[in-house]
Amino acid sequence: MASWAAAGAGPAFPQAAGGGAAGPRGGRFPFPYTPYRIQEQFMEALYGALEAGRVGIFESPTGTGKSLSLICGALTWLRDFEEKKQQEEARILAPEASGQEGKTQPASAGSGHPESSGAAGEPEWVTAFVQKKEEQDLVDRLKEEQIRRKKREERLERIRHNVQLKYAAKRKRSEEDETKRLLQLSKEVFSEGDGVDVLEQLDHNEEELILAEYESDEEKKVVYGLEADDDDLEEEHVTKIYYCSRTHSQLSQFVHEVQKSPFGKETRLVSLGSRQNLCVNEEVQRLGALQLINDRCMEMQKNKHEKKSHEENEGKKRRVSRTVCPFYSYEQMQFLRDEILVEVKDIEQLVALGRETKACPYFGSRYAIPAAQLVVLPYQMLLHEPTRSAAGIKLKDQVVIIDEAHNLIDTITCIHSAEVSGSQLCCAHSQLLQYMERYRKRLKAKNLMYIKQILYLLERFVAVLGGNVNQNPSCQAVSQTGTVLKSINDFLFQSQIDNINLFKVQRYCEKSLISRKLFGFVERYGGTATAVKTNKENQKLAGLQNFLLTLQQGPNKEGTPQSPPMEAESDQLRTASPLMQIEGFLSALTNANQDGRVILNRQGTVGQSSLKFLLLNPAVHFAKVVEECRAVIIAGGTMQPVADFREQLLSCAGMDPARVVEFSCGHVIPPENILPIILCNGPSNQQLEFTYQTRDLPQMMDETGRILCNLCNVVPGGVVCFFPSYEYEKQVYAHWEKMGLLTRLAAKKKIFQEPKKASQVEQVLVEYAKCIKRCSQAGGQMTGALLLSVVGGKMSEGINFSDDLGRCVIMVGMPYPNIKSPELQEKMTWLDRTMPRAAGQAPSRVLIENLCMKAVNQSIGRAIRHQKDFASILLLDHRYTRPATFNKLPQWIRERTQVKPAFGSAFAEIRKFHRGKLDAL
Numbered sequence: 001m002a003s004w005a006a007a008g009a010g011p012a013f014p015q016a017a018g019g020g021a022a023g024p025r026g027g028r029f030p031f032p033y034t035p036y037r038i039q040e041q042f043m044e045a046l047y048g049a050l051e052a053g054r055v056g057i058f059e060s061p062t063g064t065g066k067s068l069s070l071i072c073g074a075l076t077w078l079r080d081f082e083e084k085k086q087q088e089e090a091r092i093l094a095p096e097a098s099g100q101e102g103k104t105q106p107a108s109a110g111s112g113h114p115e116s117s118g119a120a121g122e123p124e125w126v127t128a129f130v131q132k133k134e135e136q137d138l139v140d141r142l143k144e145e146q147i148r149r150k151k152r153e154e155r156l157e158r159i160r161h162n163v164q165l166k167y168a169a170k171r172k173r174s175e176e177d178e179t180k181r182l183l184q185l186s187k188e189v190f191s192e193g194d195g196v197d198v199l200e201q202l203d204h205n206e207e208e209l210i211l212a213e214y215e216s217d218e219e220k221k222v223v224y225g226l227e228a229d230d231d232d233l234e235e236e237h238v239t240k241i242y243y244c245s246r247t248h249s250q251l252s253q254f255v256h257e258v259q260k261s262p263f264g265k266e267t268r269l270v271s272l273g274s275r276q277n278l279c280v281n282e283e284v285q286r287l288g289a290l291q292l293i294n295d296r297c298m299e300m301q302k303n304k305h306e307k308k309s310h311e312e313n314e315g316k317k318r319r320v321s322r323t324v325c326p327f328y329s330y331e332q333m334q335f336l337r338d339e340i341l342v343e344v345k346d347i348e349q350l351v352a353l354g355r356e357t358k359a360c361p362y363f364g365s366r367y368a369i370p371a372a373q374l375v376v377l378p379y380q381m382l383l384h385e386p387t388r389s390a391a392g393i394k395l396k397d398q399v400v401i402i403d404e405a406h407n408l409i410d411t412i413t414c415i416h417s418a419e420v421s422g423s424q425l426c427c428a429h430s431q432l433l434q435y436m437e438r439y440r441k442r443l444k445a446k447n448l449m450y451i452k453q454i455l456y457l458l459e460r461f462v463a464v465l466g467g468n469v470n471q472n473p474s475c476q477a478v479s480q481t482g483t484v485l486k487s488i489n490d491f492l493f494q495s496q497i498d499n500i501n502l503f504k505v506q507r508y509c510e511k512s513l514i515s516r517k518l519f520g521f522v523e524r525y526g527g528t529a530t531a532v533k534t535n536k537e538n539q540k541l542a543g544l545q546n547f548l549l550t551l552q553q554g555p556n557k558e559g560t561p562q563s564p565p566m567e568a569e570s571d572q573l574r575t576a577s578p579l580m581q582i583e584g585f586l587s588a589l590t591n592a593n594q595d596g597r598v599i600l601n602r603q604g605t606v607g608q609s610s611l612k613f614l615l616l617n618p619a620v621h622f623a624k625v626v627e628e629c630r631a632v633i634i635a636g637g638t639m640q641p642v643a644d645f646r647e648q649l650l651s652c653a654g655m656d657p658a659r660v661v662e663f664s665c666g667h668v669i670p671p672e673n674i675l676p677i678i679l680c681n682g683p684s685n686q687q688l689e690f691t692y693q694t695r696d697l698p699q700m701m702d703e704t705g706r707i708l709c710n711l712c713n714v715v716p717g718g719v720v721c722f723f724p725s726y727e728y729e730k731q732v733y734a735h736w737e738k739m740g741l742l743t744r745l746a747a748k749k750k751i752f753q754e755p756k757k758a759s760q761v762e763q764v765l766v767e768y769a770k771c772i773k774r775c776s777q778a779g780g781q782m783t784g785a786l787l788l789s790v791v792g793g794k795m796s797e798g799i800n801f802s803d804d805l806g807r808c809v810i811m812v813g814m815p816y817p818n819i820k821s822p823e824l825q826e827k828m829t830w831l832d833r834t835m836p837r838a839a840g841q842a843p844s845r846v847l848i849e850n851l852c853m854k855a856v857n858q859s860i861g862r863a864i865r866h867q868k869d870f871a872s873i874l875l876l877d878h879r880y881t882r883p884a885t886f887n888k889l890p891q892w893i894r895e896r897t898q899v900k901p902a903f904g905s906a907f908a909e910i911r912k913f914h915r916g917k918l919d920a921l
Contacts, residue, residue, distance in 0.1 A: 029043045029047075029072045029073060029076050030072060030076065030261075030262035030263065031068070031072050031261075031262065032068070032260060032261055032262060035065070035068075035069070035072075036064065036065065036668050038060070038064060038665040038666055038667075038668065039064065039065050039068070039069045041663075041665055042058070042060055042064075042066070042069040042073065042663065042665055043069050043072060043073030043076070044073075045058070045661075045663040046058065046069070046070065046073035046074060046077070046633065046663075047073055047076065047077045048661075049631060049633065049661050049663075050074065050077045050399055050630075050631045050633075051077065052631075053630050053631050053659075054631055054659055054660070054661045055626060055631070055632045055633075055634070055650060055655060055659055055660050055661070056631070056632070056633045056634065056635075056660075056661045056662070056663060057634050057635075057639055057642050057645055057646075057660070057661070057662045057663070058633055058634070058635040058636075058639070058662075058663045058664075059635070059636060059637070059638070059639040059640065059642075059662075059663065059664040059665070059890075060635070060637065060664075060665050061637050061638070061665075061666075061667045061861065061864070061890065061892055062637040062638075062800075062861060062864075062865060063667065063668060063669070063864060063865045063866045063867065063869065064665065064667060064668050065668075066403075066635065066637065067253070067254055067257045067403075068257055068261060070243070070401060070403065070633075070635060071254075071257055071258055071261050071263065072261060072262070072263070074241050074243075074399065074401060074633075075241070075261075075263045075267060075373075075374070078239065078240075078241060078373060078374075078399075081239060082239070085239075089142050089145075089146065145236065148236060149238075209439070209517050209520050209521050209524065210439055210442050210443065210517070236370060237369070237370045237394050237398075238370065238371060238372075238373065239397070239398065239399075239630075240372055240373050240374065240375055240398055240399070241373065241374050241375070241398070241399045241400075241401060242375045242377065242382060242393070242395070242398060242399065242400045242401070243374060243375070243376050243377075243401045243403065244376075244377050244378060244379050244381070244382045244383075244400070244401070244402055244403070245378070245379070245402075245403045245404050246378070246379055246404050246407075246411070247378070248273060248277060248347055248378065250403070250404060251271065251346075251347070251376050251377070251378065252271075252346045252347060252348065254376060254403070255269065255271060255344060255345070255346040255347075255376055256346065258344055258374070259344050264344055267344060267373055267374055268341045268368075268371060268372045268373045268374070269344045269345075269372060269373070269374040269375075269376065270340050270341070270365050270368040270369060270372040270374075270375050270376070271345065271346055271347050271350055271365065271376045271377075272365055272366070272369075272375060272376065272377035272378075272381055272391060273347050273362075273365075273377075273378065274290060274378075274381075275290070275293045275294055275297050275362050276290045276293055277347055277351075278347070278350065278351060278354070278360075278361040278362040278365065279293060279297065279360070279361075279362055280327055280351060280354045280355050280360065280361060281297075281325055281326070281327055281360075284296050284297060284300075284325070289580075291515065291580040292516070292519060292580075295513050295515060295516030295519070295580075296516060297325070297362070298513060298516075299513055299516055300323060300324055300325040300328070301325070301328065302513075325360065326358070327354070327358060327359055327360040328359075328360050328363060329358075329359065332357055332358055332359035332360075332364075333359055333360070333363060333364055333367055334367075335357060335359065336353065336354065336357050336359035336360075336361070336364035336367075337364055337367040337368045339353060339357070340353075340364060340365060340368040341368050341371055341372065350364075350365060366391055366392050369391075369392055369393065370392075375393070377391075377393075379402070379411050379415075380415055381393070382400065382402075382625070383411065383412055383415055383621065383622070383625070384415050384416070384621075385621065385624060395625060395628040395629050396628050396629075397628075397629070397630045398628075398629055398630060399629065399630055399631050399632075399633075400625060400629050400631075400632045400633070401632075401633040401635060402632070402633065402634050402635065403635050403636065404635075404636055404637075405634045405635055405636045405639070405645075406636045406637070406638055406639060406854060406857075406858060408634060408645070408649070409618050409644055409645070409648055409649060412615075412618035412621055412622055412649075413614075413615045413618050415621075416588065416591070416615045416618070416621055417588065417596075417612070417613055417614055417615050418581070418584040418585040418587070418588040418612070418613050419585070419610055419611070419612040419613070420461075420578075420581050420582050420585045420610060420611050420612075421607065421608070421609070421610045422462060422465050422467055422473045422605070422606040422607045422608065422609045422610065423473050423474070423578075423606075423607040423608075424578035424581055424582065425458050425461050425462050425465075425469070425473075425578070425582065425611075426458075426462060426467070426469050426472075426473040426606070426607070427578045428458055428518075428578040428579045428582055429455060429458040429459065429462070429469040430469075431518055431521070431522050431578070431579070432451060432454060432455055432458070432518060432579065433455060434521075435451075435517070435518055435521050436448070436451050436452075436455070438521075447512070450505065450508045450512070450514075451514070453500055453505055454505065454509075454514075454579075456497070456500070457497055457500065457505070457586070458582070460495040460496055460497050461495065461611060462606065463495070464491075464494060464495050464600060464611070465478065465600065465602060465606050465609040465610075465611070466478045466479055466480065466602060466606060466609070467606030467609075472607075473605060473606040473607035474605055474606075474607040474608075475605070476605055476606040476607070477604065477605055478602045478603065478604060478605060478606060478609055480602060481602050481603060481604065482602055483599060483600065483601050483602070483822045484599070484600040484602075485597050485598070485599050485600075485614075485822055485826050486597065486598045486599075486600065487593055487594075487597060487598075488589060488591065488592075488593045488596060488597075488598060489593045491589075491598040491600075492589070502586055502589055502590050503590055505586060506583070506586050506587050506590060509579075509583045509586070510583075514579070515579040515580045515583060518579055519579075519580075585611065585613060588613035588615075589613065591613075591615065591620075592620070594617070595615065595616055595617040595620050596613055596614055596615045596616050596617070597613075597614045597616060597826050598611060598612070598613055598614075599611070599612040599613075599614055599822060599823065614823050614826065614827075616826065616827060616830045617652060617830070617834075618648065618649065619648065619649050619650075619651075619652030619653040620652075620653075622649050622653055623652075623653035623654060626650070626653055626655060627653075637861060638854075638857040638858055638861050638890055639664070640664075640853070640854075640857055640888055640889065640890050640891070641849075641850045641853055641854070641888040642662060643838065643846065643850060644847070644850050644854075646660065647835060647838075647843070648831075648835075651835075652834070652835075664891055666891065666892045667864065667892040668866075668867045669864055669866075669867055669868075669869060669870070671896055673864070673868075673869065673870040673871075673917075674864060674870065674871060674872075674873070674893070674896055675871075675872040675873065675896075675898075675909065675910065675913045676860075676872075676873040676875070676889075676893050676896055676897040676898070677872070677873065677874050677875070677897070677898050677899075677900050677906050677909065677910070678875045678877075678878075678880045678881055678886075678897060678898070678899045678900065679707070679874055679875065679876050679900050679903060679906050680878035680881065680899070680900065680901045680902075681878070681901060681902055681903060682703035682704075682706060682707055682903055683703065683706045683707065683710065683903045683904075684703060684706070685902070685903075686699055686700070686703040687878060688700075688703070688813075688876050688877050688878055689877060689878060689879060690724070690812060690813025690814065690876070690877055695724075695728065695813060696731070698735065701731075701732050701735045701736070702735075702739065702741070704732065704812055704876065705732075705735075705736050705739070705741035705744075705745070706741075707810075707874075707876065707903065708721060708745060708786070708810070709741065709744050709745055709748075710903075710907055711808060711810070711874070711907075711910065712745060712748040712749045712783070712786060713748060714907075714910060714911040714914055714915075715783075715784075715807050715808040715872070715910070715914055716776070716783055716784060716804070716807055716914060716918060717772050717775075717776065717783070717784040717785075717803075717804035717805070717806075717807040718768065718772045718784050718785050718786075718787065718801065718804055718805045718806050718807060718808075719749060719784070719785075719786045719787070719806075719807065719808045719809075719810065720787045720789055720795075720801055720805075720806050720808070720809050720810070720862065720863070721786065721787070721788050721789065721809075721810040721812060722789050722790065722791050722809070722810065722811050722812065722815075722859045722860075723788065723789070723790055723791065723812050723813075724790075724791055724812065724813050724814070724815040724816075725790060725791075725815075726754075726756060726790050726793070729753070729754075729788055729789075729790055732812075733753065733788065745786060747781065748781070748782065748783055749782065749783060749784050749785050749786040750771050750775075750782065750784075750785045750786070751785070751786050751788065752764055752767065752768045752771075752785060752786070752787045752788065753787075753788045754787070754788065754789045754790055754793050754794065754795050758794055761794045761795065764787075765795075765799065768785050768787055768805070769805060771784070771785040772784045772785050772804050772805060773804075776804060784804070784807075789859075791811075791815040791855045791856070791859050792815065792855055795862075797858050799862060800862065800865045801862045801863050801865075802863075802864075802865035802866060802869055803865075803869060806862055806863040806871055807863075807870075807871055807872070807914065808863075808871060808872045808873075808874065808910070808914075809859070809860050809862060809863045809871060809872075809873050809874070810873075810874045810876065811856055811859060811860060811873075811874070811875050811876060811877075812876050812877075813876065813877050814852050814856070814877050814879055814880070814885075815852055815855045815856065816848060816851070816852045817848065817851050817852070819848065827844075827847070828843075828844030828847060828848075829844070831843035831844050831847055832844045839884075841884075849884065849885065849888070850888070853885065853888040853889070856875075856889075857888075857889065857890055860873050860875075860893065861890070870917050872910050872913055872914065873893065874906075874910075881899050
């Protein structure tokens with residue numbers, strides 16, 4: 001059980017661990033409306049888990065108000081925690097307030113008996129002195145914290161109620177802008193009168209591309225972007241809740257729920273995001289790619305930190321004027337931080353406020369973290385330790401809630417995996433070699449050493465793929481194609497790079513911003529800054545540009561390099577930063593040997609081949625989160641089967657099983673509003689078993705078509721049919737078209753297919769919804785639409801087929817993953833070697849079953865989205881009746897599921913269900 005301690009403050013509260021309040025005051029949670037009973041149960045279980053310092057796996061189906069339950073349950077606990085903490089502080093400080101601090105001296109202090117000793121062998125007066133010192137330190141810390149808290153509350157209260165302060169700040173910003181504009185104008189006039197040489201100016205610009213002197217062991221005082229004299233912006237971290245989800249839209253939706261909740265006015269909430277989402281500097285935003293934006297921002301910060309030392313040397317030597325960000329200023333940052341804490345804001349509101357106040361929302365939100373009570377952030381920022389550290393997130397004794405966590409294991413695996421192609425490796429080598437040759441005489445020895453090491457690494461990586469960095473990768477054929485998996489150590493030995501310290505190289509890449517300098521070099525000498533180049537230089541650099549484009553694109557069908565327009569070249573180079581991608585791969589190679597594998601994927605050419613790092617043990621990265629936090633809640637609408645979370649994440653992380661709690665609630669819909677059926681046989685009594693061996697048989701595809709034809713006759717509105725893969729859906733569609741089944745289906749419902757391209761999904765959904773609405777209003781023979789979707793596709797997660805959009809969901813077969821995949825085979829081998837057998841089954845077999853059922857549960861959960869919704873669910877495969885499989889369905893679906901051996905009885909049940917619902921409308 002986690003100890004009861006206030007983060008940053010230090011004092012422990014033993015009475016809360018044992019005899020503290022078991023629930024909220026009076027057992028009631030503030031709520032915007034009368035909660036469902038399952039919401040009350042959810043909040044009570046959540047409160048208990050946070051109080052006891054547990055790791056909880058919470059499941060609450062979509063449509064049951066999970067977000068509000070999380071908000072009201074967690075913030076009620078935080079409110080009670082803060083109250084008890086302040087009461088305990090008052091109790092400790094009470095003797096001092098009454099002037100008794102010096103009156104209780106230890107009995108042995110100055111007694112003249114040094115030979116008497118305490119329990120630890122020390123004289124009692126020493127033990128008493130140490131104890132007194134600790135007590136006094138505690139009192140001093142609490143007093144300091146009280147003073148800080150009082151100052152913060154007074155400051156925020158002034159801003160909240162004094163509009164004049166805002167106007168004063170706005171007027172001051174306008175005056176500063178005008179001053180800057182006049183200064184800039186005078187500089188331009190001076191430059192024109194002084195006749196600054198164009199060549200000199202361009203030389204100054206070029207100096208920005210040269211790497212600064214690198215000192216690997218130097219520790220500069222820069223705290224996630226804070227200047228050394230910006231200490232006032234840094235505060236102690238109060239106890240807080242970190243809430244994370246998958247997408248920015250989900251986070252914005254959560255923030256809006258907080259705003260509507262009873263806690264919306266009093267909660268100090270900060271929304272975190274990437275620079276790509278929060279940057280308001282248009283010059284930086286135009287870079288487009290996230291890594292480029294990150295590097296440019298860091299470079300501007302570095303320029304600002306170096307500005308003072310440059311100004312000191314101005315009289316001795318003329319310095320280059322380096323660009324600094326106008327949105328990063330001390331006073332503006334203070335104002336923005338307090339504005340964020342005063343009122344709950346989502347990402348969009350935060351960006352708008354940043355533009356208005358001329359302050360950076362990215363850093364402003366980070367400065368607000370210490371004083372915030374609720375921090376809202378995307379998965380990657382919390383689960384990736386370097387990103388977490390850079391953002392100033394401290395998890396010690398805090399609470400973490402991970403929502404939409406059904407894909408948590410895959411998310412951690414993806415965040416810490418990396419892949420680079422042969423084209424990227426050759427392209428990066430060519431760019432870096434050109435850069436080194438141009439600036440060799442101006443680079444410091446340590447920079448040259450690391451650049452040569454990186455060049456050697458790139459050369460060896462290409463050699464492992466069977467290529468040569470000095471030749472076009474698209475023209476180099478690979479002699480032995482196929483996929484090979486290696487342990488990290490074996491890969492390092494085979495590549496002959498085991499003598500290079502990858503940790504140091506990785507750190508150099510991060511600190512030196514070499515990828516940003518390299519990108520600037522390629523961008524500048526790709527035809528954009530040719531004013532001072534000789535014809536010979538122009539020809540050389542044009543050749544470099546064409547070669548780099550060739551590396552990225554490969555030859556066309558005729559075997560000659562493609563020549564896109566200049567705008568296309570510029571766009572391609574702007575988004576292509578191969579060294580940035582390679583840095584991720586180098587970082588992945590620093591994982592422990594047993595926790596991952598390197599996949600050598602050799603295709604037709606070196607350019608098409610790739611190196612991929614696959615993380616096998618996500619628990620090593622999740623363990624750090626669980627160890628530091630007071631409590632962790634993993635929540636989702638569909639968490640079944642939960643065995644993966646327990647075993648692959650928590651057990652492998654060394655978690656005590658007694659600390660893990662599970663909670664699953666039912667749905668708010670009445671039992672009669674859902675009809676789940678497992679169908680074992682089709683209309684012609686063909687057994688439904690869609691294995692890889694049988695699903696391609698014509699009779700199986702015919703039987704599936706007949707089932708849909710019958711259902712489309714009796715189901716109103718929309719029918720969504722999920723197939724195991726895009727390839728199988730395409731194959732079945734072509735067969736139906738050939739056999740005339742498609743025409744029969746189209747007579748009742750217009751047919752839509754899920755597109756592979758994500759950009760086309762929205763359009764298909766809009767047309768699908770329009771068709772259903774049109775048919776319901778017009779009546780007639782057409783009764784709606786049929787949507788052919790794919791498990792694991794864009795429509796199986798995050799899309800709501802509520803009401804008429806999904807009156808029936810059909811699952812064709814069981815979507816088992818491709819067990820021939822080298823990555824999956826390696827994962828299965830690793831599990832069998834490291835995990836114990838469960839209920840007589842090998843861990844690899846359990847994994848396959850769980851992956852299948854997670855996908856099924858996500859897909860069939862698309863239909864029921866609110867209390868008054870209704871739908872039928874049809875699982876087409878007799879294997880769903882197996883106990884091990886059946887028990888992995890969500891409880892609220894499982895306890896209402898009917899097994900139908902024959903199609904006739906299933907069809908009659910579905911017809912009766914939908915007729916009854918239509919009559920009731």
